[in-house]
Amino acid sequence: MQPKLKLSELLNKKGNDSAECPFCKGQETRLHALFGSQLSTSQYYCEVCRVVFERIKWEPPLEENASSSD
Numbered sequence: 583m584q585p586k587l588k589l590s591e592l593l594n595k596k597g598n599d600s601a602e603c604p605f606c607k608g609q610e611t612r613l614h615a616l617f618g619s620q621l622s623t624s625q626y627y628c629e630v631c632r633v634v635f636e637r638i639k640w641e642p643p644l645e646e647n648a649s650s651s652d
């Protein structure tokens with residue numbers, strides 16, 4: 583048997599306004615801006631590293647459909 587993945591708990595733990603810092607792997611972050619360099623990213627501020635990093639909110643659609651020509 584494989585251990586149960588408590589996905590709901592993970593989602594609750596992460597919340598909407600927190601993200602794991604890619605530098606210190608900490609959770610001491612807060613939402614800095616709703617949008618980063620791309621619409622699919624948000625900017626978060628790490629209280630520990632005191633840097634702003636971007637985090638992908640959702641997977642962007644495949645760029646195969648981006649062909650606007652013709």
Ligand SMILES: [Zn+2]
Nearest residue numbers: 603606628631
């Ligand atoms: Zn950090």
